[in-house]
Amino acid sequence: MIAPASPRRRPASSVLVLAAILTTQLMLVLDMTIVNVALPDLQSSLGFTPTGLSWVLNAYTLAFGGLLLLGARTGDLLGRRRVLVAGIALFTAASLVGGIAAGPGVLLAARAAQGVGAAFAAPSALALLMARFPEGAERARALGYFSAVSIGGSALGLIAGGMLTQWASWRWVMFVNVPIGLALVALVRAVLPETPRHPGRFDLVGAATSTIGMTALVYGFVEAAEDGWGAPTTLASFTVGALLLAAFVLTELRAPAPITPLRLFADRTRSAALGGRLLLMAAMTGLFFFLTQFLQDVLGYSPLATGVAFLPITVMLLVFSQVSARLMQRVGNRPLLVAGLATTTVALLLLSRIDAGTGYPQILVALVLFGIGNGLAFVPLTAAGLQGVDPRDAGAASGLVNASQQIGGALGLAVLVTVAESAARAAAPVGATALEVARHAFVAGAQQAFLVGAGLTAATVVLLAALVRRPTPAPTVVTPHREATTDERTPELALAD
Structure with missing residues (x-):
């Protein structure tokens, strides 16, 4: 038996609904990269060891990706707006604690708590978006904005992190979430409808x-x-x-009542899209990690200049995600996925040729191509990952989409760091000073990491070209008019209640 939903009220403006969901997603995604350029200042301030410093990133990403499926299931059982508000509130409180942290332990605990809050908020946000915007052009546009925010937020995080670190303090990469989170709690409660509770167990x-x-x-x-x-x-x-x-x-x-109904993997298009997202995020996380260090440690950029250097990715994503959303209805998912990921592969191959003498123009070309490729690919990749999902599995499916992104980033970065470290150790020492030798070794490792990243995206092209197919339209059946029961409603109506 389904628990009664909250009393119906006049639907809020689509603009306000979209603003609430996109701002939530931006805050969660941005926090995965906003601390990157602040790491040197953070290390000297709190006394992190080099190994311990890596967990400032890992604590957030692993908690986020690892608990996403439980967060999705919780939204299905308790109501998605309720879980979204709770997740945002936890994320906001953890940001405040992280900003005032006086030692490494407190900061790592705060980062993990941020990840837990994000894990409960993110799948409910996407499920509510799917409920509010029906199939077709309207949903494609909404997914276009959502995808642009999801991937562009990573680049924006680097810019914001550079600004806050250089102009204020590393602590503000945490404090900045507090006013945004408080405003979001109020906005979400005002404009998003609650979904009904469902009976079930927590896995x-x-x-x-x-x-x-x-x-x-x-x-x-x-x-x-x-x-x-x-x-x-x-x-x-x-x-x-x-x-x-x-x-x-x-x-x-x-x-x-599994948190991951394995029937979700029965559809080959959906499974291929989830696998492709994991591989793409592995390559993208590696790009941000290694290129950020290359710009600062090899080319001597400041934190702010490093963040601004990534701006072309964001611009291209915003433009080409909208282009992709419009073309998706006309040409389908597969051509856009193949074209986009092939372009991303070319960008990574260009980056695999950088060295200490490389200027920004060569990097700029690669970043522009990378933004174009991801902009073309992410909208159809998201749509394919949610294709044909039953309304009762909407939260679990959206959790899988987000989990593949977070887990792909965490696993991918670990793999690429291992590859880079092996290449750096094998590199012949070049340079007159220890610093020059270290820079040469880092560049050798980064080149190999970018090359492996290109291999991952090339494999994704083959995977998606072989397995992604157009959804089969459901046949139209004319029946006498009557009021639909709960189980007969469309996914959008079932979710919107």
């Missing part, structure tokens, strides 16, 4: 095995970069991760 075992399993895998790759593939800690981490992820699959097969 805590599934959530724990998936989250800890993915964390163990990421930790294994990080250890491999530092101590080698044969180190006991590396092998133990991979073993624990593999066993826990196997337990996760078995749990989901047997659970009466």
Whole structure:
């Protein structure tokens, strides 16, 4: 039996609804990169070790990606607006704590709490967007804005992080979320409708095995970069991760209410889109990580100049995500995915040729191509990942879309860091000083990481070209008019209640 929804009220303006959802998504995505350019200041202020510093990023990403599926399930059971508000509130409180942190432990706990809040807010935001905007051109436009914010927010985070770090303090990369979060709580409660509660259970075992399993895998790759593939800690981490992820699959097969209904993977287009998103985010996270360090440590850019250097990605994403949204209805998903990801591959190949003498014009060409490629690909990639989803699985499906993005970024960065570290160690020492030798080694590692990233996006082109297909239109059946029951409504109406 479905619990009664909150009393109906006059629908809010589509503009306000979209503003609430997009601002929520921007705040959550932006926080994955806003701390990047602040890391050197943060390290000297709080006394992080080099290894500990990497967990400032990992604590957020792993909590976000690992708990997304539980967050999606919670929205399905308790009501999506309610869970969205709770997630934003936790994220906001954690940002305040992180901003006043006096030591590494407090900051890492705050970053993990931010990730938990984001995990509960993000899938509900996307599910509410799908409910508010019907199939067709209106949804395509909304997904275009959503996709642009989702991927462009990463670049904007670097710009905002540079500005706040250079003009104020690293603490403001945390404090900036507080007024935004408070405003969002009020806006979401005012303009978004609540969805009905559904009876069911929380799959805590599934959530724990998936989250800890993915964390163990990421930790294994990080250890491999530092101590080698044969180190006991590396092998133990991979073993624990593999066993826990196997337990996760078995749990989901047997659970009466799994956080990840495995039937969602039965559709080949949806599965290919999720896999493609994971691979693309692996390459993109590597681009931001290595290019940020290259601009500051090799070319000598300031934090603000580094952030601004990424602006072409954002501009191209905003333009070409809208182009893609319009073309998607005309040509379908697959041509846009292939063209976009092929362009992204070319951009990464160009970056694999940078060296200490490279000027910004060459980097600019690569960034423009990267923005165009991702702008063309992300809208159809999101649409394909949600294609044909039953309304009861909408939260789980949107959670999978977000989880593939976060987990792809975490795993991908761990893999690419391992690749780069191996290449750097193998590089012949070049330079008259220790600093020059270190810069040469870093460049050698970054080149190899970009090359592997290009291989990941090239593999994504092949995967999506082979498996993505157009959705089959449902046949139109004319029946006598009567009031639809709960189970007969369209996904949009069922979600909007």
